Amino acid sequence: MHQFPRALSVAALSLTLLAGPLAASPAVAEQGSPAPTASQAAPTASQEAAARTVLTVEHTDALAMALANGQLELFTYADLPGAPRTRLDPTQTVFNLQDRTETRVSVPAGFDFLGAEGAAIWLAPQTQAAGVLWPGWNTEGIRPGELVGDTLTLELVNTKAPDGGSVEVFQSSPFGTQRVFSSREKLPALQQPVGSHVHANWAFTATGTYELTFRASATRADGTPVSTEQTYTFVVGQLPTELGGPTEVAQPTSPSPTVAPETPVVDSSSPSTPAPTEESEAPASAQPTEQGPTYAPFTPEPDPASTQESASPQPDQQHSAPVAGSSGQIHRAPAAQNPAQQHSAQQHPVAGSGSTPQQCLATEEVVKPADQAQQGEAGTANRASARTLDKPAFTIQKAVNTSTSKATSGHFDFGAVLSGGNLSAQVKDDRTSPATWKQPGALTFVLGDGAKTTMPGGMDHIAPAGAEVYLIGATQQATVPWVGWNTQNPELVAQASGPATLTLTDLQGPGRLSVFLSGNFGSAGTTVFNGVGDSFSVPLNTHQHANWVFTAPGAYSATLTWTVPLKSGGQATASGTLNFEVGDMAQAQQQTQQQDAGSSSNTQAPSGDGQGSVDSATGLVTRPDGSQVRIVGKTADGRDCTLSEDELAKAQQASARGELAYTGTSSTGALVAAGTLALLAGAGVLLFTRRRAARRAA
Numbered sequence: 001m002h003q004f005p006r007a008l009s010v011a012a013l014s015l016t017l018l019a020g021p022l023a024a025s026p027a028v029a030e031q032g033s034p035a036p037t038a039s040q041a042a043p044t045a046s047q048e049a050a051a052r053t054v055l056t057v058e059h060t061d062a063l064a065m066a067l068a069n070g071q072l073e074l075f076t077y078a079d080l081p082g083a084p085r086t087r088l089d090p091t092q093t094v095f096n097l098q099d100r101t102e103t104r105v106s107v108p109a110g111f112d113f114l115g116a117e118g119a120a121i122w123l124a125p126q127t128q129a130a131g132v133l134w135p136g137w138n139t140e141g142i143r144p145g146e147l148v149g150d151t152l153t154l155e156l157v158n159t160k161a162p163d164g165g166s167v168e169v170f171q172s173s174p175f176g177t178q179r180v181f182s183s184r185e186k187l188p189a190l191q192q193p194v195g196s197h198v199h200a201n202w203a204f205t206a207t208g209t210y211e212l213t214f215r216a217s218a219t220r221a222d223g224t225p226v227s228t229e230q231t232y233t234f235v236v237g238q239l240p241t242e243l244g245g246p247t248e249v250a251q252p253t254s255p256s257p258t259v260a261p262e263t264p265v266v267d268s269s270s271p272s273t274p275a276p277t278e279e280s281e282a283p284a285s286a287q288p289t290e291q292g293p294t295y296a297p298f299t300p301e302p303d304p305a306s307t308q309e310s311a312s313p314q315p316d317q318q319h320s321a322p323v324a325g326s327s328g329q330i331h332r333a334p335a336a337q338n339p340a341q342q343h344s345a346q347q348h349p350v351a352g353s354g355s356t357p358q359q360c361l362a363t364e365e366v367v368k369p370a371d372q373a374q375q376g377e378a379g380t381a382n383r384a385s386a387r388t389l390d391k392p393a394f395t396i397q398k399a400v401n402t403s404t405s406k407a408t409s410g411h412f413d414f415g416a417v418l419s420g421g422n423l424s425a426q427v428k429d430d431r432t433s434p435a436t437w438k439q440p441g442a443l444t445f446v447l448g449d450g451a452k453t454t455m456p457g458g459m460d461h462i463a464p465a466g467a468e469v470y471l472i473g474a475t476q477q478a479t480v481p482w483v484g485w486n487t488q489n490p491e492l493v494a495q496a497s498g499p500a501t502l503t504l505t506d507l508q509g510p511g512r513l514s515v516f517l518s519g520n521f522g523s524a525g526t527t528v529f530n531g532v533g534d535s536f537s538v539p540l541n542t543h544q545h546a547n548w549v550f551t552a553p554g555a556y557s558a559t560l561t562w563t564v565p566l567k568s569g570g571q572a573t574a575s576g577t578l579n580f581e582v583g584d585m586a587q588a589q590q591q592t593q594q595q596d597a598g599s600s601s602n603t604q605a606p607s608g609d610g611q612g613s614v615d616s617a618t619g620l621v622t623r624p625d626g627s628q629v630r631i632v633g634k635t636a637d638g639r640d641c642t643l644s645e646d647e648l649a650k651a652q653q654a655s656a657r658g659e660l661a662y663t664g665t666s667s668t669g670a671l672v673a674a675g676t677l678a679l680l681a682g683a684g685v686l687l688f689t690r691r692r693a694a695r696r697a698a
Contacts, residue, residue, distance in 0.1 A: 053078070053088055054244060056096045059134045061197065062232060065152065065216055066141030072152070072216050074230035077138060090232050094244075097124050097133050099207055099237040108521050113179060114168055114203050122236045124202040126171060126475075127518060127525065136199035139192055140411075143433040145221060147194060151478075152218035154190045157229065159183035162208025167234075171200045171475045173518045173547060174456045183212075193478045195411060195430055200475070207237030360641035362651030364621075364629040364660055406581070407431070408446045409479055413486035413543060414578065416500050416562040425562055425576030428486055440576035447472065447550065447582045450479030455549075461530065462514040463551045470582045472548035474518045483578070484545035487538050497567045499539045504529040505575060506559035509582075511552025518547060553583025612656035624658045631655060 061077040064087075076088040097103055103122050107114045114121055128134045137154070144150050159167060161183060169181040180190055180200055192198070204210065212234060217227035239245030410431040417426050417437065426437045447470045457465035476482040487493070487500050507513055517525035528536045528546050538544065550556060561575040612622045621629050631651045633643040643651065654660045 052092050052094055052244060053080075054094045054096050054239065056098055056133055057131050059128065060095070060136070061138035062090075062095060062135040063137035063154070063214055063216075063230075064141065065137070065139045065154075067143075067146050067220075067226075070220065070224070070226070072218060072226045072228040074214065074216055074228050076232075090230050093233070094239070095133060095135060095232065095234045096239060097122055097202070097204065097234065097236045100132070102129055102132050111177070111521060113170075113182070113184075115205055119205075122204045122207065126199050126201045128199075134199065135202055136197065137192070138198070139194045139196045140430060140433065142194040144194060144431060148219040148221060148223075150194045151191050152194065152216055154192050154214060154216050156181040156183065156212060157215045158211075158213035158231075160209075160211040162206050162210070165204060165206035165208055165210065165236075167205075167210055167212065168203045169200050170203070172521055173474055174459065175453050175471060175473065175547075191478075193409070193476070195433065196476050197411065197430075198476060202234075204234070204236045208235070209240060209243070210234040210236070360633045360635060360643055360647075362643060362647060362654075362660060363632050363634040364655055365632055366627060366629050405442065406444050406446045407481045408448065409477075409481055411476065411482045411484075412443070412445070413484050414440065414560060414576065415486035415489060416492055416564060416574065417489045418492040418495060418564070418572065421495075421568075421572075423492075423562060423564060423572035423574040425560065425574040427576070427578075440578055444579045444581055445472075445481040445483060447480060447580060450477060452583070462512065462549055467551070470550040470553070474545050474547050476545075482545065483548065484543065485538060486544075487540050487542045492564065493540045495567055496540055497565045499537045501535050501563040502528075502538050503535040503561045503563065504532055504558060505561045506577075507532050507556070509550070509552075509556030509558075509580075510554035511550060511556075513551075513556060513558060514549045515546050516549075550580065550582045553585070553587065555585065556580040556582060612658065614652045614656050619652075621652050621655045623655060629655060631660075 055078055059079045064075050064077045066073045066075070074090070076090050076093050077085050078088055078093075080086045099122065103124065104120055105123050107117055107119045107121055109117050111117075124133050124135055139152065142152070156167075156169075161167065166183045167181070168179065168184070170177060170179045172178075179187055181187065210233070211231050213229055213231045215227065215229045217225070219225050233243075235243060407429075410429070412430065413428040415426055415428050415437070417424050425440060427440050427443055429436045429438050429443070451470045451472065453469060453471050455463040455465055455467040455469050459465075463469055472480055472483055485502060492500075504513075504515075514530050515528040516530075517528065528534070557577050557579050559575055559577045561573060563571055563573045565571050612624045614621050619630060621631060623629060631643070631648060633641040633647075635641050651660060
């Protein structure tokens with residue numbers, strides 16, 4: 001038998017490999033095979049179900065709107081695992097609100113539009129909950145100036161629901177409730193500003209499949225009316241067969257508190273750990289449940305590259321991707337207490353000093369000197385500073401206010417931005433598309449009459465019930481700047497070893513600033529800041545909004561500090577100051593001048609008994625000469641230390657009488673003094689060494 005030449009074998013093999021793809025190509029197959037029959041071409045029900053994207057635990061802008069080629073579009077954005085802000089076709093997307101204890105709630109009193117008090121409903125909440133679908137809507141794809149009035153109309157025009165089923169979409173906070181969409185009655189169409197990202201409560205009264213048809217309409221800047229409709233499929237409970245569910249189709253049920261079997265997805269390692277709340281885009285758990293999320297092939301739509309001011313780092317993507325197995329958000333804010341006690345608890349020795357513990361001495365830090373107090377030139381009612389944070393791994397970069405613009409509306413995030421290992425605090429301005437990152441001092445947030453409201457009951461630690469306050473709400477208002485925070489910077493997410501901490505390190509203003517998250521059905525949720533020194537833990541990849549309450553009109557400046565632990569070791573820290581003009585500034589300035597004049601006349605001379613005062617609200621001490629000081633703990637060499645509550649209280653009273661035994665101007669002065677002593681000691685050693693050498697030479 002003859003051997004096949006090796007060269008010919010190689011050639012034959014090459015031809016075979018080349019012929020394989022050709023045989024499978026459409027052109028060759030079409031020539032060699034008959035066309036498929038209709039039955040062969042039609043996809044099966046299971047194939048159609050497999051082509052759908054089922055969202056069960058994700059953050060999604062279910063109703064996303066854009067203007068393309070002069071026409072309005074309605075589609076969906078979803079933060080899929082590893083692919084944030086993925087654009088989806090609503091006709092191939094299912095929003096699955098699972099029947100779980102986290103979603104099945106009872107109607108509280110005062111919410112009659114949802115049903116009878118105590119009736120069971122299924123709720124996709126306005127505030128994000130781990131492992132629960134979080135739907136909202138988004139008009140950030142429409143640039144200001146493209147539509148008349150920078151607004152569009154959004155309305156629910158048709159609903160197909162299971163027997164006994166209806167849907168209600170509403171927003172709620174301690175300051176009131178607003179119905180947005182309803183299948184039960186015709187509500188006024190929603191006037192939605194462009195450049196917005198909104199969340200609300202989605203309540204369903206029965207399990208089953210809902211088909212909700214929405215219409216978006218507007219008028220282009222050139223006067224041309226535009227409109228579009230889109231139908232969205234929501235399934236409450238178990239998915240039916242045609243949508244990828246089990247063989248036995250789940251029948252719609254009437255509202256009942258029965259508990260369906262479920263697989264928990266919330267990390268319960270710490271029972272006291274709350275789930276992410278409010279406008280938080282903290283990653284929800286992506287672990288599948290009984291009907292876990294299924295994803296069709298998709299192509300992520302990247303965010304447009306945002307412009308950057310002053311060569312600041314590139315912006316992050318608008319929304320975060322869910323991360324498998326992520327636990328709930330942990331918020332650490334002190335309970336309401338005397339700010340003086342808060343300040344005391346924040347003092348502690350410098351780590352790693354290795355020296356023998358020294359006595360902690362009560363020390364006066366001057367806030368307002370006596371001459372300024374008499375002239376009424378310095379200080380405000382809420383002026384206070386927290387302790388200096390532990391030394392960061394990198395230099396603190398503070399914003400420089402080169403030029404300011406007044407923001408009366410729009411969406412903004414105070415963000416932690418890491419670039420080249422350096423952390424900075426910047427503000428993401430979404431009034432333009434793409435967004436722009438700015439230095440915090442370049443903006444002043446103006447709160448006019450649109451922000452004015454009255455304080456609800458049960459929050460006396462902020463202001464009495466019925467008091468007039470100014471509010472930046474957890475949900476966006478057209479005439480109020482919407483300020484939140486953001487830890488979505490890509491380099492920050494990649495290099496940080498844990499959540500970022502946001503601290504209110506300084507506040508100046510005529511009144512109080514309190515920031516808190518909203519709970520379900522209008523309750524007050526987690527406290528963020530109640531006073532200077534309060535800290536709040538923010539998971540990475542988070543975008544969040546809360547309620548900001550200002551108790552008096554006037555100018556405020558709030559310094560916020562980001563502290564981020566790094567995988568490389570140590571931590572990075574950066575601060576930025578947000579400026580606010582609240583209410584009638586002219587009237588507020590006049591009132592401040594009158595108060596300062598009265599304060600000046602009252603403090604030009606010590607009182608007859610030589611007694612000053614201690615402000616329990618701020619922890620500031622007014623001494624007999626009219627000066628204002630703060631009591632902190634310092635060692636003899638100027639290091640921070642902790643005073644007990646009793647020591648702090650006694651020191652404050654002694655300072656108010658002008659009798660504090662040990663006083664100091666500031667920690668800087670103490671450090672300068674310590675440095676001077678060290679320098680003199682070094683000079684003495686050097687002089688002694690030189691004299692000794694001279695004697696030996698002689």
